[in-house]
Amino acid sequence: MDKLRKEIAIQQKKGLPFIMASVIIWLLIVLVSILDINMNMKNLLVFCCSCPLLPLSWLIGKLIKVDIFSKQNPLGQLGFIFTLNQMVYLLIVMWVFSAVPEKMIMVYAMVFGAHLFPYSWLYQSKGYTVAAISIPMISLILGCALNGTTVAVAACIIEMVFACVLHMELKKMGDN
Numbered sequence: 342m343d344k345l346r347k348e349i350a351i352q353q354k355k356g357l358p359f360i361m362a363s364v365i366i367w368l369l370i371v372l373v374s375i376l377d378i379n380m381n382m383k384n385l386l387v388f389c390c391s392c393p394l395l396p397l398s399w400l401i402g403k404l405i406k407v408d409i410f411s412k413q414n415p416l417g418q419l420g421f422i423f424t425l426n427q428m429v430y431l432l433i434v435m436w437v438f439s440a441v442p443e444k445m446i447m448v449y450a451m452v453f454g455a456h457l458f459p460y461s462w463l464y465q466s467k468g469y470t471v472a473a474i475s476i477p478m479i480s481l482i483l484g485c486a487l488n489g490t491t492v493a494v495a496a497c498i499i500e501m502v503f504a505c506v507l508h509m510e511l512k513k514m515g516d517n
Contacts, residue, residue: 343465349414350464351514354407355507356420360500361405362397363453366390367497370446374490380442387446388438420463427456447484450496451477468506472499 369390373383402409411417430452437448454476461469476499484492 345414345416346463346465347514349416349420350466351511352407352411352414353409353417353420353464354405354511355464355466355468356460357504357507357511358398358402358405358407358409359394360504360507361401362394364497364500364504365397366394367493367500370449371490371493371497374446374488374493381438384438384442384445387449416463420460423459423463424456426459427452430456443489444484446489447480447492450480450484450492453496454480466507466510468503468510471506472503475499 370387373386373390376383376386378386398409401407434445434449434452437445454473456473457469457476458473460466461473476496479495479499480492483495
């Protein structure tokens with residue numbers, strides 16, 4: 342099992358194409374959050390910001406030589422299942438959209454961060470563990486004390502740092 346986990350971590354570069362794409366997604370969310378439009382439209386656009394995640398991940402994967410759809414490793418299917426859990430949790434975000442719209446970005450960031458946790462096991466990554474715990478906690482604190490824009494900026498910065506951490510983890514594994 343550990344051999345398969347190491348292989349998938351190297352083959353998929355620890356999900357780096359998705360993390361790099363998420364930096365762009367969070368940048369888009371920052372831009373949407375500062376628009377002077379009503380909250381419902383803003384939140385709807387926040388949901389729309391996530392739509393390019395898969396094509397961006399695929400494009401970034403091509404640039405860094407990762408086939409994000411590779412089926413070489415049987416654990417790849419497990420990684421896909423880990424992603425599907427976020428889809429279920431988005432129902433909570435949809436509820437917040439109508440019940441507490443000014444907190445939607447905060448809850449969205451919390452769900453996004455928490456969904457990373459299983460990847461810490463899959464990729465044997467301390468970076469994923471830290472991101473999966475810190476993103477929801479920081480989002481909760483900033484979202485309660487400040488606003489969605491602040492949460493989105495923080496998520497974007499954390500994702501940039503996280504991408505660098507993953508790159509360093511890969512270098513330690515011998516993958517450039």
